[in-house]
Amino acid sequence: MKERLEQMKCRVRDREHKSLRQDVKLDICEECEAEELSWPRRMARITEKMCEAERPVILPDEQIVFTRTVKGVPGAPMPKDVQARLDAEGKRTGWGAGNICCDWGMPLSQGLLGRREVAERTRHRLANDADAVEFLDAAIQTIDAVLGLVARYAEEARKQGRDDLVAILEQVPARPPRTFHQALQSHRFMHAAVWMSGSVHVGLGRLDQYMWPYLKADLDAGRLTTEQAEELLAEFFIGLNKDTDLYPGVQQGDNGQSLMLGGVTREGNDAVNPLTWMVLRVSHDVNMIDPKINLRVNRNTDIDLLTEAARLTRRGLGFPQYANDEVVIPGLAAHGYDLEDARDYTVAACWEFIIPGRGMDAPGAGAMSFPAATDKAIREGLAAGDTFEQILERTRLNIRQQVQAHVNRWKRSTVGVPAPYYSVLMTDCLEQGRDVTDGGAKYYNHGIHGAGSSNAVDALAAVKKFVFTEQSVAPDELLRALAANFENDEPLRQKLFNEGPKLGNDDSVNSLLTVLFDLFAEACEEIQDNGRGGIVRAGTGTAMYYIWLAKKPEEGDMAEPGVGATADGRHAGDFFSSSLAPSPGVKVRGPISILQAFSNIDYQRVCNGGPITMELSDTVFRDEEAVRKVAMLVRTFAMLGCQQLQLNTLNVKVLQDAKQHPERHRDLIVRVWGWSGYFCELDEPYQDHIIARHSFAL
Amino acid sequence: MGIVFDIKEFAVHDGPGIRTTVFLKGCPLRCAWCHNPEGFSPEPQVMTGPAGTRTVGQTYSSDELAARLNQLAEVLQANEGGVTFSGGEPLLQAGFVAEVIDRLDHLHVLLDTCGHASEQDFRLVVSRSDLVFYDLKLMNPVEHRRWTGADNTKILRNLDVLSGMDVPFVVRVPLVPGVTDTDENVAAVAERIRGLPGLRRVDLLPYNKGAGGKYKACGMDFRPSYDESAKPRVNPAPFEGAGIEVHVR
Numbered sequence: 023m024k025e026r027l028e029q030m031k032c033r034v035r036d037r038e039h040k041s042l043r044q045d046v047k048l049d050i051c052e053e054c055e056a057e058e059l060s061w062p063r064r065m066a067r068i069t070e071k072m073c074e075a076e077r078p079v080i081l082p083d084e085q086i087v088f089t090r091t092v093k094g095v096p097g098a099p100m101p102k103d104v105q106a107r108l109d110a111e112g113k114r115t116g117w118g119a120g121n122i123c124c125d126w127g128m129p130l131s132q133g134l135l136g137r138r139e140v141a142e143r144t145r146h147r148l149a150n151d152a153d154a155v156e157f158l159d160a161a162i163q164t165i166d167a168v169l170g171l172v173a174r175y176a177e178e179a180r181k182q183g184r185d186d187l188v189a190i191l192e193q194v195p196a197r198p199p200r201t202f203h204q205a206l207q208s209h210r211f212m213h214a215a216v217w218m219s220g221s222v223h224v225g226l227g228r229l230d231q232y233m234w235p236y237l238k239a240d241l242d243a244g245r246l247t248t249e250q251a252e253e254l255l256a257e258f259f260i261g262l263n264k265d266t267d268l269y270p271g272v273q274q275g276d277n278g279q280s281l282m283l284g285g286v287t288r289e290g291n292d293a294v295n296p297l298t299w300m301v302l303r304v305s306h307d308v309n310m311i312d313p314k315i316n317l318r319v320n321r322n323t324d325i326d327l328l329t330e331a332a333r334l335t336r337r338g339l340g341f342p343q344y345a346n347d348e349v350v351i352p353g354l355a356a357h358g359y360d361l362e363d364a365r366d367y368t369v370a371a372c373w374e375f376i377i378p379g380r381g382m383d384a385p386g387a388g389a390m391s392f393p394a395a396t397d398k399a400i401r402e403g404l405a406a407g408d409t410f411e412q413i414l415e416r417t418r419l420n421i422r423q424q425v426q427a428h429v430n431r432w433k434r435s436t437v438g439v440p441a442p443y444y445s446v447l448m449t450d451c452l453e454q455g456r457d458v459t460d461g462g463a464k465y466y467n468h469g470i471h472g473a474g475s476s477n478a479v480d481a482l483a484a485v486k487k488f489v490f491t492e493q494s495v496a497p498d499e500l501l502r503a504l505a506a507n508f509e510n511d512e513p514l515r516q517k518l519f520n521e522g523p524k525l526g527n528d529d530s531v532n533s534l535l536t537v538l539f540d541l542f543a544e545a546c547e548e549i550q551d552n553g554r555g556g557i558v559r560a561g562t563g564t565a566m567y568y569i570w571l572a573k574k575p576e577e578g579d580m581a582e583p584g585v586g587a588t589a590d591g592r593h594a595g596d597f598f599s600s601s602l603a604p605s606p607g608v609k610v611r612g613p614i615s616i617l618q619a620f621s622n623i624d625y626q627r628v629c630n631g632g633p634i635t636m637e638l639s640d641t642v643f644r645d646e647e648a649v650r651k652v653a654m655l656v657r658t659f660a661m662l663g664c665q666q667l668q669l670n671t672l673n674v675k676v677l678q679d680a681k682q683h684p685e686r687h688r689d690l691i692v693r694v695w696g697w698s699g700y701f702c703e704l705d706e707p708y709q710d711h712i713i714a715r716h717s718f719a720l
Numbered sequence: 721m722g723i724v725f726d727i728k729e730f731a732v733h734d735g736p737g738i739r740t741t742v743f744l745k746g747c748p749l750r751c752a753w754c755h756n757p758e759g760f761s762p763e764p765q766v767m768t769g770p771a772g773t774r775t776v777g778q779t780y781s782s783d784e785l786a787a788r789l790n791q792l793a794e795v796l797q798a799n800e801g802g803v804t805f806s807g808g809e810p811l812l813q814a815g816f817v818a819e820v821i822d823r824l825d826h827l828h829v830l831l832d833t834c835g836h837a838s839e840q841d842f843r844l845v846v847s848r849s850d851l852v853f854y855d856l857k858l859m860n861p862v863e864h865r866r867w868t869g870a871d872n873t874k875i876l877r878n879l880d881v882l883s884g885m886d887v888p889f890v891v892r893v894p895l896v897p898g899v900t901d902t903d904e905n906v907a908a909v910a911e912r913i914r915g916l917p918g919l920r921r922v923d924l925l926p927y928n929k930g931a932g933g934k935y936k937a938c939g940m941d942f943r944p945s946y947d948e949s950a951k952p953r954v955n956p957a958p959f960e961g962a963g964i965e966v967h968v969r
Contacts (some may be wrong), residue, residue: 194727603779612730614730654737657798658799703770705932
């Protein structure tokens, strides 16, 4: 990267722009009540206030501008009458537009003034529909607010003698961009303004698709070289890291700025283009947490493209994350998504499959705890003298009960918080005169994470083997040990943990995984309406539930059930695996066996998303040949029919944790020289040596 | 029956493509720089590390091991890979390894060997292999005995057998500081292999600190009498001079 960008990156990473932040308190509740503003108008008002409060910041070396100076994401002052109605119906506060993705290509190509014209036309057509008019007026108000902010930026640019920026800001985001540079600037304003309008987790979608026409035109006309384009893209990416501390999430960085690359077009043609490659290269060079790169692949994806992606994996940022088109597209189609939409999928904040512009899905609307479902079945079943098949039947009912409980909760929360500005950027909301949270979108499905599957499978497999097949453990003995958290039964725990069959290295266990996810899918498929006119999708992710749901029932503060010690030899309180991975601490055969194990899930029925998660030591990536083999591993993932994959390169923090807690990292393999060994079997000085070496590499 | 101390999936540094590497337990040599001390003894043994103890050395019938390897056949074939037999020294269990290979499902086989074996055992396995990684450590027989516990007579004889067998091979030279990395030794290796039919290239493997990592877990001391902290001398010139492709790993 050029010196200019390196400096910019350092400034952003050190958050120097924090000194520009103003302490503005925006409270519009009183005036909204006094003026008796409708809810959409309140959301427009707060957007307007946020835009007005911004102080333009243009730094001398910036070619793409906008730095937020007002902290926070504004709240939603719900009108009293809406609150009263909810109370009367025994319902809860509504849900907001978040964790979705705009139809970015559309507002870019129309410009905000183009969107404003659409709103005006619809308003004229639906003049007798009071709700539509109210929504459209609110939407127009937000467009004007954003354009007002941009006008002040143009003014500041003029003051600074930045004629280059003045020309750009007079064009975008009001009008369609004429260049790649203008397109990136337009996107920067439109995207950042979504947070300022009160929404969070704003995805970037298929950037290589909607930005490519602008880049291609520049390259074809000789207006821009590839090098110049990469520099602009790098600056755009650095810009995405400016405000991350203002965006709420479970942890900083959990902000939903996910970007999807590759795949197929809505017509089903190969969508990889030179910008796909450029994003991978630039992301590698920028080396920051945002944007989070995803790549759509299939078994025939160019191995050179996968190798470029593997170079990015080597960076240790934990991305790209891969999704398999061959599995995801038919899976979405089977869940009622139109084929063209299914082909257009991207991911929400983490991994959940959503449709840009058209999906108002809530794909992370809770979790189903597999370990709680199986553990309850095991304890009650063994106490009642069940057969193994009867325990499975109890598991089925428990899973169903958890899914039903979610749906019942959602049905109490049916009102969406209006999102007039977000709606401007979504497909057909202005055209229909309907807010994205009120019928303007096409899809309103829910997704439930299926958490802790490997521990649950291992627990069932242990019971099957030791209690039923071998009869080497008596039901009473196991029940006592579970109740006491193995306090006086360490040998039994060791037996369950070390000698029990484990997911990832035993085919009979792998087939139990299929059974569990089928039961989960069946429970979700039973739901005709999630309360918002959508269905319920079963998923394989966990988000933070692998920690939250590992709490004991009496300690949990979640809607979902907790669980104590489990029959796979897990102590109460020990975490589950994140998304799809063998149970923590279990020694398994290796990456290919793990892929094979998780290829057993029927992803046509389980399509909410959630990646197989694997950590590779960065010592794997010794040379280009090895990088190419990581690319082959990704191709294998596609070939085996898996759905989603996250490859992490281990960093020094993990190694240090492995030193402190070797029991958690028994599978951690490090390359020491012309050989590999289990990190935890190395003597301390050698561990230190490797930790030191990694530190230098950072 | 055979005894194995590890099976490593997705071995990216043990030959072409995606491979599964089988580490056979037991070795006739005792190289001072060996990083796999659990490969010395052909018997099961207990290793004790910070993560607890585990028994190293699992016995397999040739059917069992072949079945385990064939499970990944489709993946290995699709990725230009196959199975690597390493150790220890796989030729110490030549009959077993040959039986396993005969049961593999059309998989590319790489033999990683020190060459210290009878000609009969050597031919038995090499004739079933698609590629051989052949270690040459020291040309001087006295030095060889001093550092590995055996002289290199069999190794050099099998090198000639190998070059007459029409199986491609790669010569691998570990560069241990002050032991094998000397100009004299490297030049002698280059001279010895110059023009051998079947030789594809030479891999030079520079020594890094860390070879002793697993000794304590095996209940052994690691006390190298060479200077572990010295940087090995990497000199590909003699090989290039002999017209041999050379890689530094």
